[in-house]
Amino acid sequence: MNITTIASKIFIKENSLVSTKIEEINLNKDELGELKINITISGFSKKSDYSKINLLFSDIIESKFYYTHSYNFYNVENFKLLPIDGCIYLSFDPDTSNDKKSDDDSDFILAKKLELFIVNN
Secondary structure (H helix, E strand, C coil): CECCCCHHHHCCHHHCCCCCEEEEEEEEECCCCCEEEEEEEECCCCCCCCCEEEEEEEEEEEEECCCCCCCCCCECCCCEEEEECCEEEEEEECCCCCCCCCCCCEEEEEEEEEEEEECCC
16 A cells, blocks of 8 residues: 555554564665665554554665664664655654754655555464
8 A cells, every 4th residue: 555645644643663673674676676675564562553564665765774783673762754745754763853854863764655565464
């Protein structure tokens, strides 16, 4: 399901991404050679509509992820989800001092399209 324009209305309350876990991040190219980023997320609350989902980002404009072995991979403690000029912006390590895209945000994707796929366990 294409959720590019409604994502910020989906991941609230019991469906919040806070306290979930990123299981994997896959970077692939489609048949036209364009980058696609697929993120598998699990650990939603028992009241959530989801137990596990895949978020598929396409038409990527920018992304940045950082990893070091001294951190746990990857518990979502906070996130920033914004519509920006017809695109979707998601940071899993946001600068919480403002509610806009920030140079201090980390672990983020800015893309023209986001699709949600529910994974049946």
